[in-house]
Amino acid sequence: MKAEIIAVGSELLLGQITNTNAQFISARLAEIGVDVYYHTVIGDNPERLVDAIKIAEQRADVLLFTGGLGPTKDDLTKEAIARHLGIELDYDDAAIEHITDYFERQGRVMTPNNKKQALVFKNSTVLKNYTGMAPGMAYTNDENTYILMPGPPHEMKPMFEKEVIPYLLNLDERQEVIVSRVLNCFGIGEAELESRIESILETQTNPTVAPLASPKGVTLRLTAKATSVEEAFAHIAPVEADIRALIGEYIFGIDDETLFSKAVDLLQTSQLTIAAAESLTGGQFMSQLASITGASAVFGGGMVVYSIDQKVKQLGLNREALEQHGVVSEYCAAQMADAVRRQFASDIGIGLTGAAGPDSHDGQPAGTVWIGISYKGESHTYRLQLSGMRNTNRMRTTNFAYHYLIQLLESEKLSSKDI
Numbered sequence: 001m002k003a004e005i006i007a008v009g010s011e012l013l014l015g016q017i018t019n020t021n022a023q024f025i026s027a028r029l030a031e032i033g034v035d036v037y038y039h040t041v042i043g044d045n046p047e048r049l050v051d052a053i054k055i056a057e058q059r060a061d062v063l064l065f066t067g068g069l070g071p072t073k074d075d076l077t078k079e080a081i082a083r084h085l086g087i088e089l090d091y092d093d094a095a096i097e098h099i100t101d102y103f104e105r106q107g108r109v110m111t112p113n114n115k116k117q118a119l120v121f122k123n124s125t126v127l128k129n130y131t132g133m134a135p136g137m138a139y140t141n142d143e144n145t146y147i148l149m150p151g152p153p154h155e156m157k158p159m160f161e162k163e164v165i166p167y168l169l170n171l172d173e174r175q176e177v178i179v180s181r182v183l184n185c186f187g188i189g190e191a192e193l194e195s196r197i198e199s200i201l202e203t204q205t206n207p208t209v210a211p212l213a214s215p216k217g218v219t220l221r222l223t224a225k226a227t228s229v230e231e232a233f234a235h236i237a238p239v240e241a242d243i244r245a246l247i248g249e250y251i252f253g254i255d256d257e258t259l260f261s262k263a264v265d266l267l268q269t270s271q272l273t274i275a276a277a278e279s280l281t282g283g284q285f286m287s288q289l290a291s292i293t294g295a296s297a298v299f300g301g302g303m304v305v306y307s308i309d310q311k312v313k314q315l316g317l318n319r320e321a322l323e324q325h326g327v328v329s330e331y332c333a334a335q336m337a338d339a340v341r342r343q344f345a346s347d348i349g350i351g352l353t354g355a356a357g358p359d360s361h362d363g364q365p366a367g368t369v370w371i372g373i374s375y376k377g378e379s380h381t382y383r384l385q386l387s388g389m390r391n392t393n394r395m396r397t398t399n400f401a402y403h404y405l406i407q408l409l410e411s412e413k414l415s416s417k418d419i
Contacts, residue, residue, distance in 0.1 A: 216399060277302060
């Protein structure tokens with residue numbers, strides 16, 4: 001079964017919003033064995049929409065539409081498709097009742113144009129909207145299947161999970177599944193990673209192995225096709241083991257794990273607390289830490305000390321020593337980490353200082369960064385020489401700080417096991 005996703009909305013073409021719906025739908029379709037070969041985006045224009053539909057009908061079995069089901073005049077998706085297919089629109093009684101109840105619960109007056117949202121294809125399967133008003137619909141003829149869903153992600157996602165997937169599975173007698181496992185890597189570039197696992201990439205069949213680089217690191221997606229989830233993971237397991245044997249030291253997590261969630265997990269497991277003193281990152285390290293559920297158990301607090309005055313005043317660092325070594329220095333990073341650890345009575349302290357750019361700072365070229373980690377009375381320091389734009393350097397510094405923290409915590413776990 002082949003699918004094409006058609007997003008409708010001029011706001012997408014104008015760059016006012018990002019088409020995250022297509023990403024979500026593609027990932028979920030892959031899991032049930034439906035191949036997506038094309039994403040199409042069309043503005044609020046019925047003629048261009050029909051042109052896109054005619055093309056999609058020739059190359060896909062299933063056409064999935066998002067957007068254009070609302071009450072306003074530019075919401076024209078179902079009207080354009082109905083005319084193209086020569087089918088009628090009719091009001092769905094359950095949808096009208098749902099929309100009416102929605103306005104009554106909100107204490108708002110329902111304007112007449114809202115009734116338009118209850119129009120669906122005659123003889124179609126109506127898809128319930130769990131978090132909004134406009135229902136979706138699914139219609140299958142001799143050649144194609146047409147699935148219409150609302151555009152807002154908070155409405156589309158529950159509908160897709162609870163209504164669309166069962167509908168598609170009922171259409172597909174093969175019940176073939178595609179399963180992916182993502183290996184998240186950091187501290188290695190895409191080119192080096194690809195070189196190290198070249199033999200695996202050259203011989204890949206099922207599963208396939210695909211590297212992808214981003215500012216957050218490199219991921220390896222292992223994708224297997226099989227008749228069951230269990231069988232697919234059985235295909236993936238030996239290939240994953242081979243990859244780990246080659247680059248295991250750079251793999252910090254799988255699937256949705258991030259550097260931040262991995263660090264929090266390790267801190268919780270080890271029952272350790274952490275505090276941070278940030279200069280160039282301006283609080284990014286702490287912000288990422290606080291974004292993870294359960295961070296309150298490991299994060300006592302921290303501070304942003306951007307200027308030398310605040311490093312002296314808030315952390316109690318020695319001004320003369322700072323002026324001698326410089327604020328962009330190994331000394332400064334180590335002292336910041338140790339001071340914040342002691343001030344917040346934490347097990348671990350992090351100190352981040354550097355020249356974010358675009359200009360040099362304290363005699364050091366842009367991109368020079370020092371990361372300090374204070375743990376068990378020892379200072380661990382790391383120097384980076386980054387070459388990105390200012391905010392990219394700040395973000396990469398934060399990521400590297402978590403990377404080194406994870407390495408330290410992982411090595412601690414190994415030492416504990418040896419004992």
